[in-house]
Amino acid sequence: MIAVTRLNGSTIFVNALLIEVIEETPDTLLTLTTGKKFMVREKATDVISSMQTYLQAIGVNAATIKSVQSEGP
Known part of the structure; x- marks a missing residue:
């Protein structure tokens, strides 16, 4: 989960794995x-x-790197 701030100033926590699109419109x-x-x-x-x-903290990058290395040439 990542913390973000709504326009009204309240903090919410969003599951980073569920974010599909990020747009600046300008908000x-x-x-x-x-x-x-x-x-x-x-x-x-x-x-x-x-x-x-967040992804680094839960080890997603390490898993990705390991899987790419194991495929090898």
Whole structure:
């Protein structure tokens, strides 16, 4: 889960694995795979950075790297 701030200032936690699209319109709009949409104060680059940190924390990058290395030439 990543923390983001709604336009009204409240913090919500979003499952980073469900984020399908991030748009800046100029506010940042998160669209989840469920179809739900959230307008947030953070810039798209900040949301992406939070997602990357979360994915690293749960070991997604390590699993991806390991799987690519095991395929090898």
